[in-house]
Amino acid sequence: MRAVRLSVVTAATTVAALAAVTGCSSKSDSKSADGAIQVTASDDACKLSKTEFAAGHVQFAIENKGSKITEVYLLFPDDRIVAERENIGPGTKQNLTAEVKAGSYEVACKPGMKGNGIRQKVTVTGGAQTPKRDPKLDAAVAAYRTYVQQQADETLPKLKTFTDAIAAGDVEGAKKAYAPSRIGWERTEPVAESFGDIDPKTDVREDGLEKGQTWTGWHRLEKALWKDGKIGDEEKKLGVQLSTDIADWQKRVGTAEITPTSMANGAKELLDEVATGKVTGEEERYSHTDLVDFKANVEGAQKAYELLKPVASKNDPALTAELDKQFTAIEAQLDKYRTDKNSYEFTSYDKVGEGDRKQLSDGVNALSEPLSKLAAAVAK
């Protein structure tokens, strides 16, 4: 965990404040829909009254004529959300406004609030053109966004196993479920941290607390389980709180701003997390499950890298050759600490000697150094 950091992906709140492209779905949007774009959603269609309109404040008048609850999104080409309206019940009308710059977008209706939705391409004309980007990079960002969302979605049930055990006062069960509940978060940590308000509640360590801040989240429960060996009423409340905070993250993660270079630097920052927190054993000082986090950080970095590789390998083939090699090397190093390559049961980190820690640290450096050059290779 790092304190609030906004370098990788700008928090959605910041994006809103910057008003570069502001999604706005406030209740005051009920003024007349003059010039509004009519969106007619049904269970199998998403009709727009026009697919080309002028930049500026754009209003959508949405009507759900289907039988399922639906959602309507305005999306950037890389699937980032410009604006959204959720929970549109059958037979109801909602308005959605957004400040939109010229460029290409998509509108998606999601009957049943599931899947990629029914898509429509739309064009916004006039005003300043957004700079053109390699479509391959847009695809990489879109795929990474899907990955991040997937990780967050998959975290919820794993976290539930953990918090259910907490609620039941089952220390051993909670201990077993602790590390797995963190994997999705650790794989996408730079994005997770971009929401400056969530990370301090879920992933702060005791020495990272500010004066007056209450210690909540995974590591507070880690201490209760491993150091104190008991679950009290306080811990049960904290378990509920953690579920709420992670559910909040899962809902908001799709709104994070992600760019090709932030993906690349996010990959490097995942390795920085390993270099500063995991390799020292500081992160999981009670549970000693640092190698699980380590593995998840590496996997998250590798995902971002693999998605950017088609572009990076064209611009700097020597770099991607080196990165391929170093990712393989670090995986082989990590595999030495687990008996089953499909399991996330790693050697307890307090059993990893100083010499082996040095080797892991060297391995992280060997990967991080070239990884720090990935952003440049993508931006060329």
Added chain:
Amino acid sequence: MSDTTDAGAGTTDAAGGATSSAPSRRSLLGWGGAGLALGAAAAGGAVAAVRGDGDDAVPAAETGAAVPFYGAHQAGIATAVQDRLHFAAFDVTTKDRGELIKLLKDWTAAAARMTAGQTVGEGAYGGLAEAPPDDTGEALGLKPSRLTLTIGFGPSLFAKGRFGLEGKRPEALVDIPKFPGDNLDPARSDGDLCVQACADDPQVAVHAIRNLARIGMGKTAIRWSQLGFGKTSSTTPDAQTPRNMMGFKDGTRNVSGTDTAALAKHVWVGDKDGSPWMTGGSYLVARRIRMHIETWDRTGLQEQEDVFGRDKGEGAPVGKAKERDEPFLKAMKPDAHVRLAHPDSNDGATILRRGYSFTDGTDGLGRLDAGLFFLAYQRDVRKGFLPVQRSLARNDALNEYIQHVSSAIFAVPPGVRDKDDWWGRALFS
């Protein structure tokens, strides 16, 4: 100027000129390539022997000239000792011989630039905003500060099954035996490679090691490193011998960096010494010697002087008046340091000392973690360091106040001849 020793000999009077004409890193950048910068420096006479060890009014770091990188011998051995040290020992982590060679070439290129006062690669700023710059930047605006970078190869590099070098390990690259009293920490001993960075400005020395370490990541990893200050011996005999942390002048009778005959005899490896690739090179022994500072400071003056065999004020040997008066060894106590270390007590064994004082703060007990980082160059360790240390370890009165805590030995190859040459080319070809 193919030989740093000759360079030193020819320019003893050039210090003043160097002071005024010393280029800053920035201005060197503006001049273009390294060759240009070196050419200009050489023309101005600002070469190896800018003297920072006398009683100069101007601090050495401000004279800041560049020491030529190319030559028959590596700079940093016979070169007049600079004020500061960053010494680093590396483990080679790659198993690929080709990668190791590529690393040595990359290091050579970076070393040539940095010793000339230039930045690494494309510099420290002005590149892509999203990418880290090639150079770390902390030496921007600083002068070359007589930076020298000297590489060495440890015995482990020649191990069987590593890089196919087992047949090339010189006999003189011995495994140093454990001496009585040694308390060696393996975590800061040995190493496959070493780089000695000496400069008159500590930031310049640290910048050099940091950037080489960075370039090496994935192929090498730093095993241990040591910072040093306050050189403890001089290779310029007409200057006053610097004092060690015990307040004594030690190493007065050092090999002079300008004495080509003594260097050829005791320091440079000859072409008949058995390992042709080492001709023009030398062997380096590095020992971190911790001093028990607090107990030393509680020791009476007479005993302190008896321990060394010199007086504390002038540094004169027992019974003599001046520091450089020829010592009369028999007048000293049998266990006096100078008596035991003297070539006359060791069949003429002579080494070129280049050590630095170190202080790494205090230890957990509040004792000053300080001492001497001993660096000695010689033509053959078996005729240099080993006999001297054998005699010292057994009998030296100083042993009560010191402890050797780390040890390493390296084969230091000859100099890089020109731009097409690289550190260790003869070893790998």
